[in-house]
Structures are given as C-alpha cells and as structure tokens.
Amino acid sequence: MGTQKIIITDHLHECLTEEIELLKPDKIFILTDSNTHEACYPLIKDHPLLGEANISTIPAGDENKSIQSLMFVWKSLSSFGASRKSLLINIGGGMISDLGAFAAATFKRGMRCINIPTTLLSMVDASLGGKTGINFNGLKNEVGAFYEANAVLINMQFLKTLDKQNNLSGYAEMLKHGLIFDVPNYQELLNFRFEKNADLNKLGILVQESIDVKKYYVNKDPHEQGVRKILNLGHTIGHAFESFAMHSKKPILHGYAVAWGLICELYIAHRQCNFPKEELKKLIDLIKDRYGIFEFTCKSYDKLYEYILHDKKNTKGSGIISIPLLKERGVVSLDETVDKDLIYESFDFFRDFMGI
Amino acid sequence: MGTQKIIITDHLHECLTEEIELLKPDKIFILTDSNTHEACYPLIKDHPLLGEANISTIPAGDENKSIQSLMFVWKSLSSFGASRKSLLINIGGGMISDLGAFAAATFKRGMRCINIPTTLLSMVDASLGGKTGINFNGLKNEVGAFYEANAVLINMQFLKTLDKQNNLSGYAEMLKHGLIFDVPNYQELLNFRFEKNADLNKLGILVQESIDVKKYYVNKDPHEQGVRKILNLGHTIGHAFESFAMHSKKPILHGYAVAWGLICELYIAHRQCNFPKEELKKLIDLIKDRYGIFEFTCKSYDKLYEYILHDKKNTKGSGIISIPLLKERGVVSLDETVDKDLIYESFDFFRDFMGI
Numbered sequence: 001m002g003t004q005k006i007i008i009t010d011h012l013h014e015c016l017t018e019e020i021e022l023l024k025p026d027k028i029f030i031l032t033d034s035n036t037h038e039a040c041y042p043l044i045k046d047h048p049l050l051g052e053a054n055i056s057t058i059p060a061g062d063e064n065k066s067i068q069s070l071m072f073v074w075k076s077l078s079s080f081g082a083s084r085k086s087l088l089i090n091i092g093g094g095m096i097s098d099l100g101a102f103a104a105a106t107f108k109r110g111m112r113c114i115n116i117p118t119t120l121l122s123m124v125d126a127s128l129g130g131k132t133g134i135n136f137n138g139l140k141n142e143v144g145a146f147y148e149a150n151a152v153l154i155n156m157q158f159l160k161t162l163d164k165q166n167n168l169s170g171y172a173e174m175l176k177h178g179l180i181f182d183v184p185n186y187q188e189l190l191n192f193r194f195e196k197n198a199d200l201n202k203l204g205i206l207v208q209e210s211i212d213v214k215k216y217y218v219n220k221d222p223h224e225q226g227v228r229k230i231l232n233l234g235h236t237i238g239h240a241f242e243s244f245a246m247h248s249k250k251p252i253l254h255g256y257a258v259a260w261g262l263i264c265e266l267y268i269a270h271r272q273c274n275f276p277k278e279e280l281k282k283l284i285d286l287i288k289d290r291y292g293i294f295e296f297t298c299k300s301y302d303k304l305y306e307y308i309l310h311d312k313k314n315t316k317g318s319g320i321i322s323i324p325l326l327k328e329r330g331v332v333s334l335d336e337t338v339d340k341d342l343i344y345e346s347f348d349f350f351r352d353f354m355g356i
Numbered sequence: 357m358g359t360q361k362i363i364i365t366d367h368l369h370e371c372l373t374e375e376i377e378l379l380k381p382d383k384i385f386i387l388t389d390s391n392t393h394e395a396c397y398p399l400i401k402d403h404p405l406l407g408e409a410n411i412s413t414i415p416a417g418d419e420n421k422s423i424q425s426l427m428f429v430w431k432s433l434s435s436f437g438a439s440r441k442s443l444l445i446n447i448g449g450g451m452i453s454d455l456g457a458f459a460a461a462t463f464k465r466g467m468r469c470i471n472i473p474t475t476l477l478s479m480v481d482a483s484l485g486g487k488t489g490i491n492f493n494g495l496k497n498e499v500g501a502f503y504e505a506n507a508v509l510i511n512m513q514f515l516k517t518l519d520k521q522n523n524l525s526g527y528a529e530m531l532k533h534g535l536i537f538d539v540p541n542y543q544e545l546l547n548f549r550f551e552k553n554a555d556l557n558k559l560g561i562l563v564q565e566s567i568d569v570k571k572y573y574v575n576k577d578p579h580e581q582g583v584r585k586i587l588n589l590g591h592t593i594g595h596a597f598e599s600f601a602m603h604s605k606k607p608i609l610h611g612y613a614v615a616w617g618l619i620c621e622l623y624i625a626h627r628q629c630n631f632p633k634e635e636l637k638k639l640i641d642l643i644k645d646r647y648g649i650f651e652f653t654c655k656s657y658d659k660l661y662e663y664i665l666h667d668k669k670n671t672k673g674s675g676i677i678s679i680p681l682l683k684e685r686g687v688v689s690l691d692e693t694v695d696k697d698l699i700y701e702s703f704d705f706f707r708d709f710m711g712i
Contacts, residue, residue: 067427107498144462146465
C-alpha cells in the first residue's frame with residue numbers, strides 16, 4: 001500500500017475524474033456483481049468519462065468467486081481490446097475486488113485497476129493491501145496474486161443500502177485493527193452502533209483509522225513473511241468456525257466468525273501471553289452483545305481442531321498450530337506455538353461465556 | 357533477474373541438491389510435457405531428493421499452453437497439499453516454463469519454482485526474466501504475470517536430443533542479443549554452427565553471454581516500461597510472419613520468424629536510423645543461409661500490416677507503429693515511429709533479397 005492511494009471521499013465523481021485523468025487509460029472497463037449493479041453502479045453511471053465503458057456483471061455470492069467468473073472477465077477484457085494501459089473499475093464487496101483485481105493482475109501480465117468498495121468489510125479490509133484471488137478446488141483463495149489496485153475510492157454513502165449484519169461483519173475487522181494497534185479513537189470504536197441514521201461521518205473517521213492500521217502492517221511486510229500475520233488475529237479459529245458453520249449448512253458471515261474467533265484467540269493470549277483480563281472481558285461482553293451466540297457442543301471440538309490444522313496459515317507442518325497473539329492491545333507476539341489442550345480450553349471458555 | 361539465480365552447469369544433480377537445500381520446500385512438484393517427460397525427466401529422475409515428488413505431465417505443443425492445462429496444474433498442487441513453501445520444478449521448453457511459472461505465481465499467491473530449460477530457446481530467453489503466462493481467447497500470452505523463478509538451472513546436455521531446427525530457433529534470439537548489446541564473442545556467435553557433434557561447451561559460453569544481455573535489460577526495466585522493449589527487436593514483424601504462417605496452415609518456429617523479422621527491422625533501422633549497411637548485409641546473408649526462404653507475395657502486405665497493428669506491443673493507439681530500433685550494434689533507439697510505407701518497403705527489400 002506504499003503506492004496504493006486510498007481516499008475516503010464525499011465526492012466520488014470528482015475523485016474518479018481525477019484518478020482517470022491521472023491514469024490516462026486507453027479504455028475503461030467496469031466490473032459489478034448482480035447486487036452492486038443494481039444498488040451501487042447507478043451512483044456513478046452518469047459519470048461523463050464512463051460513457052463508453054464496457055460493463056461486466058457476475059452473479060453475487062462468494063460461490064461465484066470462481067475460475068468461471070474469472071474467465072468471463074478475462075474474456076470481456078480480451079474481446080473488447082483491453083491493453084496494459086486500460087483500466088478496470090471494481091464496484092462491490094470483497095468478492096468483486098478479490099476477483100476483479102486478480103483479473104487485472106493477470107490480464108496481459110498486469111493492467112490498471114481501481115477498487116470502489118461498497119461494503120464496510122471491503123472498505124476496511126478486502127479491497128486494500130493487494131491480496132487478490134479466487135476460490136478453487138473447494139478452497140478459499142487457493143489461487144491469486146499480490147497486486148495492489150492503483151487506487152481505492154471509498155464513499156460512505158454505499159453503506160446506507162447495507163444491512164446491519166453486513167455492517168457488523170465489517171465492524172469485526174475494525175475491532176481487530178483496534179486491538180492490534182493502539183488507535184486513538186478506540187473507545188469511540190467500541191461505542192459505535194449501527195442503528196438507523198448512524199452517523200456515517202463519524203464512521204468515516206473510524207474507517208480511516210482502521211485503514212491506517214492495515215496500511216502500517218502491509219507496508220512493513222507486503223508478502224506476509226512476518227509481522228503482517230497479525231492481521232490474521234481472530235482468523236485461525238474464526239475460519240474454523242466459518243468452515244464448521246458452512247458444512248453444517250448454517251453459514252455465518254465472515255466478520256461474525258472473526259468476532260467469535262477473537263474471543264478464543266484473546267483467551268489463549270491471556271493464558272499464554274498475559275493479555276489483560278479486563279480488556280478480554282470488555283471485548284467479549286461487547287461481542288456477545290452485538291453478534292449474539294455461536295453454538296457448538298464439545299463433540300465438535302475435534303472437527304474444529306481439524307479445520308484449524310488445515311488452515312493454510314499454519315505452515316510449520318503437521319500438528320503444530322502457530323498463531324499470532326497479543327501481549328496487550330497493540331503489542332504483537334508472532335508465531336506463538338499453541339497446544340491442542342489450550343485450544344480446547346478456549347472452546348470451553350467460549351461456551352461457558354456464551355452460556356451454552 | 358536481480359534475485360534470479362541462473363546457473364549453467366555440467367552437474368545438474370548437485371546443483372539441484374544445493375537449490376533444494378537452500379529453499380527447504382515442504383513438498384516438491386515436477387511439471388513436464390509429454391516430450392520432456394520421455395527425453396529429459398530421466399536425467400534427474402533418480403535424484404534422491406525427488407523420490408516423493410509429485411509429477412504432472414501435460415501434452416506437448418504451444419496449443420496446450422492453455423487455461424485447461426493451467427487448471428490441471430493448480431489442481432495437482434491443491435489436491436496434493438502444496439503450500440507457499442512448496443517447490444515446483446518446470447522441466448521443458450518455453451511452453452512449460454511459461455505455464456509452470458505462472459501456475460507457481462498464482463498458487464496461494466505465489467509458491468517457489470525452479471526452471472530447468474530443455475531447449476536452446478528457453479535457455480537464452482523464455483525461462484528467464486519473469487514473463488510467465490498462457491494463451492487465452494486465441495491470443496498468445498493474453499493472461500500471465502511477472503514472476504521470476506527462484507532459480508534457472510541450465511544443462512547443455514539436453515540440447516543433444518534437440519533437432520537442428522529447434523536449435524536454430526533459439527539461435528535467432530542469441531543473434532538478437534548479440535545485436536542489441538556489444539557482446540565480446542559476437543564473431544564466434546556468427547560462426548557457430550549446429551552440426552553433428554557441435555561443441556556444447558563453446559555453445560555454453562555463448563549462451564552465458566546471451567543470458568547476460570537479457571539480464572542487463574531486464575534488470576534495468578523489469579516490467580517493460582522502457583528500455584526492456586529492445587528485447588522485442590525482430591519480434592514486431594516476426595510475430596506478423598508467425599501469425600501469417602499459422603493462418604496459412606504452414607506454421608513456422610518462433611525463432612525462424614524472429615530471424616526473418618530481424619531482416620525487415622534492421623532494414624528499417626538502416627533507412628530510419630542509419631544502421632550500417634555492411635552490418636545489415638552480413639546479417640541477412642547469414643540468416644538466408646541458415647534459415648532459408650520465407651515466401652509471401654505483395655498481395656499479403658496488407659494482411660501482414662494488419663497483424664502488426666494488432667501486436668500488443670503497439671500501445672500508442674490505432675495506426676501508429678512504434679518499434680524499438682538500432683542505430684548501430686548495441687545502440688538502441690526506443691519507440692521509433694515507423695511509417696506504413698517504410699514497412700511495405702522493408703517487405704519489398706526482404707523479398708528482393710530472398711529472390712522471391
């Protein structure tokens with residue numbers, strides 16, 4: 001994100017004009033999914049520089065972050081004569097920016113692209129930092145590239161059309177960013193609520209702070225060789241919850257899984273690195289209050305553990321779980337080796353606290 | 357190629373051992389095509405560190421540098437549990453290193469890979485410098501990435517099984533390298549002949565020199581924004597010959613097209629940039645002698661010109677042909693704008709000289 005421009009703006013049209021005049025593309029292409037084509041694309045549709053843009057739309061839903069959709073985008077670019085100097089504008093959530101930026105990364109070995117994230121989750125996470133990709137062979141993000149969009153243009157107005165659950169999904173990543181770095185407005189972040197007529201300007205300030213945290217770690221370690229791993233806080237166990245829920249045919253939103261994963265991973269941090277008890281308690285009260293309860297019995301521990309072992313972030317080899325942990329808010333301890341017993345204990349703690 | 361290790365070695369086994377011990381992969385995968393699986397793989401088959409390697413083989417031929425083959429490789433990597441720390445060894449010509457290194461570039465956003473080029477063309481060109489990709493939508497290298505193999509291991513013995521035509525195909529790129537940089541052994545390069553029992557050690561020295569030229573330009577400009585374009589000398593018109601021949605159902609080898617393309621582009625350089633007449637004459641005598649005649653009539657000029665216009669290297673917009681030219685051997689003039697008339701004149705010159 002050293003060279004990646006990230007702009008929060010109330011003036012999306014003007015901002016887009018500036019970026020297009022800067023990049024001087026020979027042709028412009030737009031990618032949306034079926035939802036954002038209806039709800040978001042109209043906001044920029046009448047932009048005078050987009051009159052001749054070629055629009056591709058793929059069906060919404062993570063199951064369409066597929067090789068078939070990727071080939072569809074490549075085909076559009078190729079058939080309408082895109083060059084390395086053409087521009088692809090991705091309008092959507094993480095699915096669209098992941099897939100669209102990967103298409104841009106690989107078309108003629110790299111063309112220009114701009115992300116316009118339309119969900120809170122993609123504003124503070126997915127659309128930034130260059131991780132692009134598709135699902136393949138039944139596995140999430142199995143194929144992809146590190147490739148930064150030339151610019152990310154964020155307009156908070158898109159969140160008006162987003163439901164509370166999806167906003168909370170993005171909010172979980174903001175909580176994570178607030179935990180891994182000592183952000184100035186941490187208390188404001190904890191107090192923010194997604195009610196009707198929530199103050200989007202205030203949220204914009206918190207989003208900016210959240211982006212700055214991600215920027216900080218990505219710039220320090222673009223290819224996730226070391227300290228960037230802390231951005232996975234809550235995700236090792238969160239992904240296990242997500243997979244477990246998906247296979248139980250009761251899928252949960254990514255951010256919900258991360259929020260619940262944070263409870264377990266902060267508990268482990270408390271036991272292994274002395275992460276402060278009060279901080280832990282404050283967080284889990286908030287998460288229970290906002291995200292509700294995630295149910296599983298002790299019979300599922302082995303299955304959950306199996307998902308953790310399969311998590312691609314654990315590369316140390318079979319049976320050893322390596323998780324980035326926090327000593328306190330903003331103080332990272334990378335590659336902590338965590339015992340199976342302690343993970344099971346965190347499940348117990350989680351269920352106790354949830355009252356299940 | 358700043359970080360890319362390129363080694364010409366008589367001791368492929370030992371060299372491979374060293375690289376594997378350096379990279380410490382958790383798993384090893386091998387990619388061959390049907391030809392190299394039979395002719396080349398046996399030379400390293402018994403390597404003690406490759407005992408458990410997983411081998412994928414795709415059908416030989418450029419028409420298999422396809423999305424289907426790519427998906428086949430991704431699937432093998434995924435199903436046999438490759439991680440970012442696994443290693444893919446590509447054994448073959450340009451088709452295999454282009455496709456294999458692209459698969460490595462995009463599997464989990466980048467895993468390790470080593471190229472073992474088995475043709476002269478891939479030793480001096482295709483396997484080096486990070487241009488990877490596949491053909492898509494009927495277009496060559498339409499999809500790909502810049503991604504350098506961790507190491508390129510070159511063993512001249514592979515050329516023993518290569519026929520004279522394929523050796524000459526690689527030799528054309530060596531001639532090009534000898535033209536765009538003032539190499540010390542230029543005369544030896546011109547004198548070298550691919551006869552039976554040709555001196556492979558001598559060829560090895562010339563190959564090293566050729567690699568150094570490519571290295572020089574790639575390091576100066578990894579993403580082909582400027583001076584790297586001179587590596588396309590002979591290719592603008594060469595590609596037109598290649599496409600023309602393919603569509604006439606009389607396909608020609610890439611290097612032959614480049615050699616013939618060089619005649620036209622050096623003639624243009626002579627007319628537009630005063631490239632010395634004697635140097636031009638020497639080269640075209642040699643090319644006619646080694647590569648024979650390429651036939652077309654003046655009725656095909658428009659078609660050839662159309663292919664040139666479609667060449668992706670011309671990004672200045674419709675109708676303007678921008679070609680890198682030489683003022684003299686080793687002295688580059690980038691982005692020369694060449695008239696249609698002069699290109700047609702170069703076709704006349706080519707046909708005159710070929711006696712057709």
